Amino acid sequence: MADNADIATEIMERRLEGALANRPRWVGLDLAATECDDCGGEIPAARRQAAPWAITCIECQGIRERRAAQRR
Structure with missing residues (x-):
């Protein structure tokens, strides 16, 4: 019979x-987006390498995060 740890x-x-x-x-x-979804500017190579899932540039991501924080 299994004990709690096993379960x-x-x-x-x-x-x-x-x-x-x-x-x-x-x-x-290596499918990182090269163009920001919000402003259309280029996503820097360093950001694409550090966060390959990123779809926005750092500036636009900051704006998204501030807006999300205001909604909470």
Whole structure:
């Protein structure tokens, strides 16, 4: 019979497997956007390398984050 630790481990493993199965398929690929979705300007190469999922330049991302903070 399984104890609580075994049950917890099994639950965590199932959740991890589910999270990995549902992660975006482009993770790890070099598919970084080169143009900001908001302003149309170029996303700097350093930002694309550091955050390949980024779809906005740093300035526009800052604006998005400030707006989101105001909504909370």
